[in-house]
Amino acid sequence: MYGNDPISIALWVSIAETRFGHKNFDHIGNISSNVIILISFIQYLAAINNNMNYDAFSHGQIKSKLWLCEQIEPYLENANVIILGSWYNILAFMMLTRCQHKYNQITGIDLDQSCAPIANKLCDAWIVDQYDAKVKNVHGFADNADYFGVSLVINCSAEHFTDQSWFDKIPAGMLVCIQSSNMTDPAAPWLITNPSPTLASFISKYNLTTTYMADTMRIQYDQWGYDRYMIIGIK
Numbered sequence: 001m002y003g004n005d006p007i008s009i010a011l012w013v014s015i016a017e018t019r020f021g022h023k024n025f026d027h028i029g030n031i032s033s034n035v036i037i038l039i040s041f042i043q044y045l046a047a048i049n050n051n052m053n054y055d056a057f058s059h060g061q062i063k064s065k066l067w068l069c070e071q072i073e074p075y076l077e078n079a080n081v082i083i084l085g086s087w088y089n090i091l092a093f094m095m096l097t098r099c100q101h102k103y104n105q106i107t108g109i110d111l112d113q114s115c116a117p118i119a120n121k122l123c124d125a126w127i128v129d130q131y132d133a134k135v136k137n138v139h140g141f142a143d144n145a146d147y148f149g150v151s152l153v154i155n156c157s158a159e160h161f162t163d164q165s166w167f168d169k170i171p172a173g174m175l176v177c178i179q180s181s182n183m184t185d186p187a188a189p190w191l192i193t194n195p196s197p198t199l200a201s202f203i204s205k206y207n208l209t210t211t212y213m214a215d216t217m218r219i220q221y222d223q224w225g226y227d228r229y230m231i232i233g234i235k
């Protein structure tokens with residue numbers, strides 16, 4: 001997935017060159033140097049893949065984001081969106097794949113600095129024109145987000161935040177969309193730091209002047225399942 005674009009190829013060739021040097025390539029001959037480049041390329045892919053948590057593509061994560069897209073799209077026109085705790089910004093990828101014309105710009109903010117480079121790869125189609133990028137992925141703390149010109153704030157990681165201070169910073173009158181779940185387990189892989197065991201407890205954390213929807217989606221497997229909550233409204 002990462003090896004086909006020119007930036008990746010340039011990067012891994014330069015990694016190979018930095019590590020072994022041009023002279024070494026000349027010395028060993030073409031076949032050996034190709035093997036060395038191949039090994040370096042595999043090491044480069046491993047470095048990216050080791051960083052990535054593939055749970056981001058799990059059925060429940062994707063289904064929850066499809067639900068979010070379906071419910072939020074009717075409220076959007078030329079929208080400037082901020083996604084807090086954006087992880088690999090698969091949500092921006094999905095929003096733009098579904099309805100590119102509804103968005104002016106989507107900015108993902110995550111405090112994990114390993115996320116933005118991977119998010120940039122996934123959202124490459126909307127970043128390729130760096131002067132007119134539709135997607136921006138930045139490393140940062142949600143509480144420091146700049147809401148100037150923003151029309152929608154999304155947080156579908158609310159159960160992974162330590163508190164509601166990020167919500168307090170959002171200006172009154174803003175359209176917001178928040179997801180959480182009924183999971184309460186602080187251990188991996190859930191890592192819940194802000195549990196909402198019921199929909200009512202989730203709703204009570206986020207004071208809205210107008211609520212457009214507050215609902216639950218059941219993610220059910222054979223023997224096990226969980227609830228995903230979502231609220232959409234005006235702060």
Ligand SMILES: C[S@@+](CC[C@H](N)C(=O)[O-])C[C@H]1O[C@@H](n2cnc3c(N)ncnc32)[C@H](O)[C@@H]1O
Binds near residue numbers: 111160162
């Ligand atoms: C497990 S992930 C996302 C899960 C969520 N269901 C989703 O797919 O959107 C949670 C993310 O929130 C980020 N995060 C937690 N607290 C944050 C904060 N205060 N500011 C920015 N990002 C934050 C973490 O770094 C992590 O990437």
